[in-house]
Amino acid sequence: MRKNLGILFLIVALAMLNACSSSKTSESESPDELPPAEEVSTDEVPLAMEDPEQQEVAEPSTEPPVETAVAPPVQEATPESPTPTVETVQYTVQEGETLMKIAFETYGDLYKWKSIFEANKEKITDPNSIPKGTIITLEKPETPFVIERSGEKYLIKLGDTLVKISDDIYGTSAKWRRLWQNNRQLIKDPNKIFAGFYLYYTMTPGDQQEADQLKQQLKPAPLANSAPQVPENTLQPMGVTTEEAGAERTPATGTGQ
CATH class of the missing domain: 3.10.350.10 (LysM domain)
Known part of the structure; x- marks a missing residue:
C-alpha cells in the first residue's frame, strides 16, 4: 500500500515539474512589446485573368470603317475691303x-x-x-469703247437679214459672211441683227463692177410681142374723125317743105 502511494506521489511530482518548465519557456520566447503591424497596400487589385479558352472571339465587322472628319484649320478673318465707288x-x-x-x-x-x-x-x-x-x-466704263467703222454705213431696217443686205449691196447673197466679219463688234450672232443700227461694208472697184453686172442680169427683159404704147391724147372715140371730135354737133332741123 505504502509502495503504491510512493509511486503515485512520484508521478504527480514529475508532472508538476514538467508544467513549470513549459511555462518558463513560453515566457522567455514572448517579447515585451508586440511587433508593429505591416502597412496595408493601397494598390488596386489586378483583375483576374480569364481563361483564354473561355474568352469569346469577336467576329470581324462587315461595316466599313467610319472616317473621322478632320475640322478645317481656322483662318483668320481678313478685313473686308471697302466697296469701290462707281463713277x-x-x-x-x-x-x-x-x-x-x-x-x-x-x-x-x-x-x-x-x-x-x-x-x-x-x-x-x-x-x-x-x-x-x-x-x-x-x-462710266473703265475703258472707253471705240466703235470700228470700216467702210460705208448701211441702216438696218425691219425685216433685214445679212443675206438680204448682201444681196442688196453686192448683188449676191453669198457675201453675207463678209458683212458679219466686218461688224463683229455689233453682230455676235449672224442670225440676230437689230433694226436701227448701222453696219458697215467695204466696196472695191471690182466688187462694184460685179454688183452692177449681177443686178443687170436680174432685171426682167421686155416682152418681145408686146404692143407699142400709144399716148393717151391720141386716142379718139370710134367712128369720130379728128376734126369731128372737137366740133359741137347740133340736131338737124326740118325745112318745112
Whole structure:
C-alpha cells in the first residue's frame, strides 16, 4: 500500500515539474512589446485573368470603317475691303435712240440695256420708247469703247437679214459672211441683227463692177410681142374723125317743105 502511494506521489511530482518548465519557456520566447503591424497596400487589385479558352472571339465587322472628319484649320478673318465707288455720268437721249443703241455705243454690249433700264426706272416708263431729251444716268466704263467703222454705213431696217443686205449691196447673197466679219463688234450672232443700227461694208472697184453686172442680169427683159404704147391724147372715140371730135354737133332741123 505504502509502495503504491510512493509511486503515485512520484508521478504527480514529475508532472508538476514538467508544467513549470513549459511555462518558463513560453515566457522567455514572448517579447515585451508586440511587433508593429505591416502597412496595408493601397494598390488596386489586378483583375483576374480569364481563361483564354473561355474568352469569346469577336467576329470581324462587315461595316466599313467610319472616317473621322478632320475640322478645317481656322483662318483668320481678313478685313473686308471697302466697296469701290462707281463713277456715273449723265446722258441726254437723242431723237430715235434706243436703250440697246446707247448700251452698244457706251459699253460695246447691246445686251446691257437691261442694267441701264434698271438704273433709270424712275425716268423711263417704256424701255422701247424713250422721249428725246430724257436725261439718264450711266455707269462710266473703265475703258472707253471705240466703235470700228470700216467702210460705208448701211441702216438696218425691219425685216433685214445679212443675206438680204448682201444681196442688196453686192448683188449676191453669198457675201453675207463678209458683212458679219466686218461688224463683229455689233453682230455676235449672224442670225440676230437689230433694226436701227448701222453696219458697215467695204466696196472695191471690182466688187462694184460685179454688183452692177449681177443686178443687170436680174432685171426682167421686155416682152418681145408686146404692143407699142400709144399716148393717151391720141386716142379718139370710134367712128369720130379728128376734126369731128372737137366740133359741137347740133340736131338737124326740118325745112318745112
